[in-house]
Amino acid sequence: MKFGRNLPRNQVPEWASAYINYKALKKLIKAAAESEKQDGALDLAGFFYTLDRNLEDVDHFYNKKFQDFSRRLKLLEDRYGSSSHSVHLLDPDEREDLMAALLELRGQLRKLQWYGEVNRRGFIKITKKLDKRIPAAKAQKRYLELKVDPSAFATNAQLFASLNKINESIALMSEVPTATEHDDVASVSSLSIKRTTSRPTLDISSEQLAKVEAIIRQDDAKGIEEWVNETSTSATESSEPARQQLLKTLLQRAITSRSKECTAYLLREIVFLDDHDDINQRNCIHRLIISIGRKQANRDHDPTIAQVPGVDNEPYNFITPAAEPATQFKRPVVQDDQRSRILTRDDASVAFLEFLLDNLQPVQRPGLLARDSAGRTPLHFAAEYGIRVMCEIIIEHLKAWKLFNVSNGIDGPQWQDNEGWAPLHLSVMGGHPLTTKALLDAEESVALDIPRTSIRQSSLKSSVALALATKANFVEIVRLLINAGVDINYQDDQGDTALHVAARFGHSECARLLLEGSDIQKANTELCENTYSWTPLFIACVDGHLPVVDLLIEHGADLERVDSSGWNAKEHAALRGHVNIAQRLDSIMSGAEVDPDSSLGASPPKVSPSLNERTSNGLGSQAPTIKISEPIKTFGHRYLTDTSMILVSLGTMDTRKSIRAVNLDRIPITNAHNTQLDTALSLVVSAKGAEGEAEVIDLPVQDNIATEPIVFHAKDISTVKLLFDLVPTYAGSRERVVGRGVALLSSIKPNIGTKRMPLQGDVTVPIVAANDLEVIGSVTFNFLVITPFKHPNMVVTENQTYWKSMASTMVIGHRGLGKNLAAGRRSLQLGENTIQSFIAAANLGASYVEFDVQLTKDHVPVIYHDFLVSETGIDAPVHTLTLEQFLHVNDMRTPRHSRPASPVPVENPKISSLKNSDPRLPRMRSMSVGGSDRDDTVDMAERMKHTRDFKKKGFKGNSRGNHIQAPFATLEEMFIKLPTNVGFNIEMKYPMLSESEEEEMDTYAVELNSFVDTVLSKVYEMGKGRNIIFSSFNPDICLLLSFKQPSIPVLFLTDAGTSPVGDIRATSLQEAIRFASRWNLLGVVSAAEPLVAAPRLVRVVKESGLVCVSYGVLNNDAAKVKLQVKQGIDAVIVDNVLAIRRGLTGEDGKRDSQSNGSGGNSNGNRKSITGSLGKSLMGSTESLEIPVPVSVEKTTESEEIRIQVKKEERDEGKVNGGK
Structure with a gap:
């Protein structure tokens, strides 16, 4: 791995500027090498000067950071000691604070250790590169020994000692049992009084400590007064600061013990409550509120958290993995509606807080507004824990003491901590509507010179809190903030408003509140975020939240607005598989549809950035984008050969x-x-x-x-x-x-x-x-x-290439002449996925015929659409039946013999024998004809009535009585019986897990590589000279097809969101484009719904370097097909081939107009297949006979057969009519 390439990844982000400037040093080496090459003189002065400065900077930064961390460690040792005895003296809150500080310090030291190691490696690498590029330098060994290795960052010796010391302290603390709320007092030794400060303190004997502990527990005010006076008088090094610190420690013990009389006495003796020796700079009021809040949170903590045996499962007893330690643990906070009980003034802990505040001396009262190291007051903690009664008590006392300043609002700057959060914000983020209302009511009770709404509008953090409450779906809090006048339309740095947030997370009730607003303001539906100029409507469409879309429509959102890339919300929804939203918008916009070309202009962007994001959460992120592929390759693609x-x-x-x-x-x-x-x-x-x-x-x-x-x-x-x-x-x-x-x-x-x-x-x-x-x-x-696939016929030549372009949109027959539908159509249909259906589709101008291939148990490719063979009477998957069993199911439906048959064509002996194709046997009549065969139809329906398909649809495709039933076919028969000028679109039917579970099948199937290899072997064996396309809904099948062979194009089929699927790659048109582009597939075959709702998405597919094809019921409507054709779709898969071809060529339904039969096929004008194909199938030279009541018209100009199957009236089970 390259050091320079990985350096940014290995840098501590906040210290990135302090690392070795490896890239600049590489440039200097390159320049020096080129200079030596040109001039013959070696000048490395500039390089070594820069290298020395880098070394000095790294060493200085390391030493400075280490000194800071060492100083903090020493302060902790001085304050808390380092022995197990001193650790046992800590009360639970102090122990928690110390543990957090130690973990945070250890995390910082670890990062410093890695900082040193990465930089040391950098100096090693750069000097090695110097010696490699300029051998005469010979600098690495000398430079490392003299300058790098003596530096502190190169060895980390002192740092390791500090880390060991911290780990020892953490180990000691881990041995201390966790105190419960019932033994706070008993668990802490009286020796804690002795551990008062890091400064010189009073010398107190163990007997005295035990005595004062007992006095405090007994709440003996007179006794504590006598003990303090006695100790102060007898101390040899008595000083007022030491005495004050002792009194504060005693006060903390009295508060922990809830000793009111001792507390009142000590408050009279103490001057200020500030405790500078506390690790977090908190006073006794902070600690009391935190203690009450912690106990409340422990009592109500989430019971769904997995319990760890033998460990107290409170959240603060665990460290979050794969995250840097925070300065403080995130304390558990329980929302109001999850509380087992709400604290009241009658609770002992709350009553004690009120007593403490009542007994504060005037000089101590500002302690109620004192800030800790994070800038938080006691009110911050009361609000964060959501304890309303404590907030009310604190505010009452502040008002009484004239310290409650809300001139700039309860969320104004004077109430904000170091991060800008006021108590109101913490209450909102914690999900505490009762506390939030109490804080807002407290502000209302104070008369102000200016309207509160004006104050609230200027508080940016309150608007941020509104967005956070919306994100968490705190409906009641959102209502409170809106009524309080928080700016609903505030936009953050990314341009998001609270309405954007509600749309992103689908919080429809929050969205409704924002849209309804208040008397003075309502949410603006047309505000845009900064990245793609998306309004809330775009966000809701991108993330698929229909209820929010409906709300936005109801409140007048602009549906035709386009983003910065020129795409509207409907198109974003359709692209991401939210077809229900796209259709909802389409139904409203259909009356005033924008011209597809108007918003893009003459040259639209190839792949707009806004179309790349999966969800609105990825705004501005470095998420993978839709790959813009090279033009479709001429000579295939890369494939596996031997690995x-x-x-x-x-x-x-x-x-x-x-x-x-x-x-x-x-x-x-x-x-x-x-x-x-x-x-x-x-x-x-x-x-x-x-x-x-x-x-x-x-x-x-x-x-x-x-x-x-x-x-x-x-x-x-x-x-x-x-x-x-x-x-x-x-x-x-x-x-x-x-x-x-x-x-x-x-x-x-x-x-x-x-x-x-x-x-x-x-x-x-x-x-x-x-x-x-x-x-x-x-x-x-x-x-x-x-695994690699090999076949002697698999070669890459100029005649076996991908399409480069289509002259016109191709029409592909779906399952032959069309998917079988329920009875009740105007005409009977040929059975789907049958030879007769494919012949008819080809004759009617289909460029390709599309069919489904599955494997039987003995690995023979057969043509069958459904995963389950219902004709067996049970839900038997195809892969559980042998070929013999599969074809026998068909034989059970075969009608009686009628008249002599024509000779059968030559085919696979195995298949011939299985089909019992003896030429001496009489020829079968169609199951659609005859009278007494009604009983067979009833028997088959009776057999299938308990199967899933029959229960769901009420019929089965290619079944007698509903359709013109024909025999099942194998892939080999397809190659034999259809001439080579008929293209094959072979859909590889392989179940995904979700499909298998939906069909209640066993979740296993034929091994993927075996499945694909078997089909590929048959295709390469028999497919020479034929145009072939592979397609599949299963992404893994597409990958195997693509990497096993170089010459046959592969299309990825996708439902594009029209039906629920499990595999993320099949969830939307966007994911299909990503998948096909990444793996260099030929293109995408999408359900027509998104392309009809948003026709310009055809461009998105094509401009990603992919072929675009559509399928589905909507493609039986010529007008909807024309919408796609106008945008340049490459092919459509249809059920009604003749009607769509007429619609596309302007025939408008006239039966006798001319047809050229081309359909855009690269083979040129299609010849009639009446003779050759009919001969192949029927074994004679006579015209193709469809053995059902039909009328056949022959057009001599194109020699094209047109078939119209008429539905005749049925009388007592007999079908009347001629051939």
Whole structure:
């Protein structure tokens, strides 16, 4: 790996400017080398001068940071000591604060350690590069020994000593049992009084300490007064500061013990409440409120959190992995509606707070507004914990003491902490409507000179809080803030308003409140964010929130507005698979539709940036964009020849699952001294036994990682091991492994038999810690193995190439002459996916015929659409039936013999024998003809009535009585019986997991490589000279087809959001474009719905370098097909070939007009296939006979057969009419 390329990744972000300037030094080496080459003189003075300055800067920065961290560590030692005895003296709140400080300091020292190591490696690399480019320099060894190695950052010796000291302190603290709310007093020794300050203190004996502890517990005010006087008089080094500190410590003990009389006495003796020795600069009021809030939060903490056996499962007893330690733990906060009970003034803890404030001396009262190290007052903590009664008590006392200044609002600058948050904001973000209302009411009670709404409008942080409340869907709080006059239309740095946020997360009730607003303001629906000029309507469409879209429509949002790239909201919705939203908008806009070309101008952008984002959350991010491919290749694509490909994707492809790619367990505080997980981490994915560069992914893993696989190649898959290494992000070395997960490809998935595989693709392996081999988490991934395919007929020549362009839109017959529909049509249909149907479609001008190929149990490719063969009477998947069984199902539906048959054509002996095609046997009559055959029809319907398909649709395609039933076909028959000028669009029918579960099939199928290899073998064996396209709804099948052969184009089929699917790659047209572009497929075959709702999306597909094809019921409407044709669609797959061809060529339904039969096929004008194809099928030279009541008209100019199947009246089961 290149050091320079990885340096930005390995830099601590906030220190990035202090690292070695590797790029500049490389340029100097390059310049010196070129100068030596030209002039013959070696001048390295400039390089070494810059190198020395870099070394000085790095060393200075390292030393300065280390001194700062060492000083902080010494302060902690002086304040709290470093022995186990001193640690046991701490009360629970102090212990928590100290633990947080130690962890944060350890995190900073770790980052400094990595800073030194990365820079040392940088100096090694740059001097090595110098010696390599200019051998005469010979500088590396000398420079490292004399200048780099003596520097502190190169060894980290002192830093390691500090880290060890911190880990020892953390280990000591981990041994202290956690105190509960019932033993706060008993668990803390009286010796805590002695640990009062880092400054010189009073010399107090153990007997005296025990005595005062007992006095405080008994709440003996007179006794504490006598003890204080006695101690102060007898102390040899008595001083007023030491006495005051002792009194403050005694006061804290009295407050903890809830000793009112002692507290009142001590308050009279203490001058100021400020406690500068407290680690967070908090006074006794801060600590009391935090203690009350903590107990309330513990009582109400979330019961859904997984419990760790043997560990107190309170949130602050755990460290968050893969994140840098914060200065303070995030204290647990419980929302109002999750509380088991609400504190009142009758509670003892609240009554004690009121007593404490009532007894404050006038000089101590400003302590109620005192700020800690984070700039927070006691009111901040009361509001953050959402304890309304404490907020009310604090505000009452502030008002009584004339300290409640709300002239700039309760959220004004004078109430804000160091980060700009006021108590009101903390209450809002914590989800506390009662507390929020109390704070707003308190402000209302004070008369102001200017309107409150004007004050609120100027408070930017309140508007930010409104957006946060909207994001969290705190409906009642949003209502309170709107009524309080918070600026609804405030835009943050990205241009987002609260309405944008509601639209993004689909919070329709919050959106309704914002849109209705108040008497003085309402949400503006037309404000745009800064990245793509998206209004809230765009956001709701992009993220698929129909209820919010309806609200915006109701409140007059501009539906025809375009973003900065020229696309409207409807097009964004259609592209991302939100077809219901696109159709909703289309139904409203249809009366005043924008001209498709008007908003783009003459030359629209090829792929607009706004179309790249999966969701609105990715605004401005470095998310992968839709790849703009090169023009469709002339001589095929790259394919595997002798090695297998392994595609490894982190996370799950299944959108129905909520599984994180990397899941790390919470780290108990008891293990804090022994972990390196509390820092920024990265996952390194590599493979042993395979070729391919390791991939480094920073945690947390991004949502779109599953569609960005890591590629490896191997000759022997059975020896490959996938390694998932956790390493510190800023360490700059993959060798510093914190934990590892391993997967053996040969055994990671269960073996379910020869040439079978499970459809469940997700695999989860544990991650084991490097230091103690404990399981610390897991990684979830899926992988695909593509083996090479070989066939003697597989070559790349100029005659076997992809299409480069289409002269006109091609018409492709769907399942032959069309998908079979329910009975009740005006005419009977030929059975779908049958030879007769394909012949008819080709005669009616279809450029290609589309059919579905599946494999039987004995691996014979057959033509069948549904996954389940209902004709068996049970839901039997195709791959569970042998060819003999599959064709026998068809034989059971075959009618009686009628008249002598014509000779049969030559075909595969196996198939011939299975079909019982003996020329001596009488020829079968169609199942659509005859009288007594009604009983057979009833029998078949009775047989299928309990199957899934029959229950769902009430019929089965290619079934007698509903359609013109014909025999099942194999792929081999297709090649034999259709002439080579008929193109094949072979849809590879392979179930995805969601489809298998929907059909209630077993979640296994034919092994992917076997499936594809079997079909490819047949195609290359028999497909010479024929135009062939592969297509599939299964993305993995498309990948295999693409990488196994170089000459046959592959199209990716997608529902584009019209039906729910599990695989993220199949969820929308956008994902289909990403997938097809990334893997260089020929194009996309999309459901017609998004393209009809937003025809310009055809351009998005084509301008991404892909062929665009559509399919679906909407393509049976010539007007909707014309919409797509106008935008340049390459092909349409239709059921009614004749009607669509007439519509596209302007025939307008006239039966006798001319037809050229070309359909855009590259073979030129289509010849009649009446003779040759009829002969091939029927074994005679007579015209093609459709054995049902039909009228056949022959047009001599084009020799094209037109077929109209008339539905005759039925009488008592007999079909009347002639041939």
